[in-house]
Amino acid sequence: MTTPRDTPASRRTRANGDGTVYKRKDSRWEAAGYVLAPGNTRKRIRVYGTTRKEALTKLTEKIAASNLGLPVATADSTVSDYLTYWLNGVAVRQVRENTHTRYAACIRLHLIPGLGAKKLARLTARDVRTFLDHLRAACQCCAQGRDTDRHFCCAIGQCCNKRLSPLTVTYVHSVLKSALEHAVREDDLPRNVARNVKTPAPRPRRFKPFTASEARQFLYAASSDRLHALYELALRTGLRKGELLGLHWEDLDLDSGTASIHRSLQRTPTGGLTILHTKTRASERRIALPTECINSLKTHPERQHEEREAAGAGWADNGLVFTTPTGKPLDPTNLTRRFRRLLHRAQLRTIRFHDLRHSTATLLLEQGIDLVVIKELLGHAHIGVTAGVYAHVRLRLQRQAINALGTALGLANDDPDDPSDAAAVR
The missing domain is CATH 1.10.443.10 (Intergrase catalytic core)
Known part of the structure; x- marks a missing residue:
């Protein structure tokens, strides 16, 4: 007769409320359990993994969040419910407080009004693209109701056309992509539809650093x-x-x-x-x-x-x-x-x-300092960041280099028999 202590870990009966874990015919592991859903109801959810431990870990995380009173959104939740869950249950532990505050403002002002009513599982790339196109064209005074009580802009028939900058639209898109990416990792969605939408890269912010003088x-x-x-x-x-x-x-x-x-x-x-x-x-x-x-x-x-x-x-x-x-x-x-x-x-x-920081990098580049050294001094995560931000300086240095080469070639002796030319080639 076997006892619970003798039973293998994969076959032990889990405690009440811990859910169930079993292997599917397609060799994946499936874990199912009840969690708190939006609307103060309880809902049975399923998560999947390539191993029993992976599936069990995903289910345990969702149940733990549910026990803390955080509704766990699922694929049949609305986009609004899922974004609220992701913001308060996931992002709050992964980003700084100021970043979380910016996420919250982005979700409250733009994502929930534009996409919140849609079902998460039915969200398409076309929905996201249409939303972003509308976001670029909409006057924010009218869209956010700023003119309702103050009687200006559209309230008096004279729209001020205060639109979001391309950089802000790109930021809204990136927040949505991050939230849906988490839904994919938790097997709530098969793919991240926001990644299939390509937005034009915003023009880099122009800055005018100090000259040497x-x-x-x-x-x-x-x-x-x-x-x-x-x-x-x-x-x-x-x-x-x-x-x-x-x-x-x-x-x-x-x-x-x-x-x-x-x-x-x-x-x-x-x-x-x-x-x-x-x-x-x-x-x-x-x-x-x-x-x-x-x-x-x-x-x-x-x-x-x-x-x-x-x-x-x-x-x-x-x-x-x-x-x-x-x-x-x-x-x-x-x-x-x-x-x-x-x-x-x-x-x-x-x-x-x-x-002042841009001035430092610009002046160093103009003195011929290597990009790697500037990257380490500024503390950039990747050298691509340094190269991208200061591309205008590098282009100016390229022009100077080309002009210097042109000057050198213009001063060269045209006599093919001149031995100094042959030495220069070697």
Whole structure:
């Protein structure tokens, strides 16, 4: 007589509520169980896998989410139900809070009004393409009802034609693709229909980085600012705004002239100013500091010490390199305001703070620095990102190279018997 302990794991009876797992005739494994469905009802779902463990894992994840009160959408759910499930049950654990907030706004403002009523299993590529075409053409004041109470735009018969940018339409499409891709991974859909829809690539955002002379003028104007060291780092190393504001003194080794970048300061809807990990794993890097940055960072503690004494008991000691006059973290928005005032005082054209990073890469490229070195300095995940963003600079350098070659060939001696020509060919 066998006991439960002697029974193989694949044949043991599962506890009540854990669902069932069995092998199908097509050699796949199928797991079935009851979960919480939209509308506060319970629904039997089925998931599949190439092994028993894979199918069981998928079912266990869905039951666990259901036990937390999250409705588990299935193929016969509406797109609205599935997007709500994916946003609150899946994406919330995979992306940063600010990214999740952008996803939520995209789903609430565009995807649910446009596709929410359709059944997930019946969604087609034509539905997605039609939706995106309408999104490009629709006035957002009218589509989102902004003019209902204020009596303007379509409410008075004079549409302002405020349409979404191509970049925003592409972003909406990418969010839908991510959600449907998860449905495919969980075997709720056989394919991702949103991937079959091709959207025109948006034009890259134009930016106008500083020229070398403008960069020198900027550094000269910043030399008397309390955040002089921050502006030096931004322009000479290309660090992101969040990376600069999240820099701690323990991250700096001024003796060896290096800095470890692995934190970023961000403002989140729930936590306020929060120290997070860097944007990507590739953003975690160790960079060499220019001599000018080392010198400015060595004098920066003196200014910070004076501010500490002036603040007295009101000083907030958090180990950050760049703080407010009372030691608190610098708000990214406030830094942007300070940066614009500095540009105005220096009589320089207005650019974004992020364009200092573009200025770094552009000036390095123009000095002939290899793309691989610039990629590592900026912390890009792939060299294709670096090459794509700064394609305009590379084209200009190609033109300079071609012109230089043309000059060299134009100066060559046309005499075929000249031995110097033969030596040049070799």
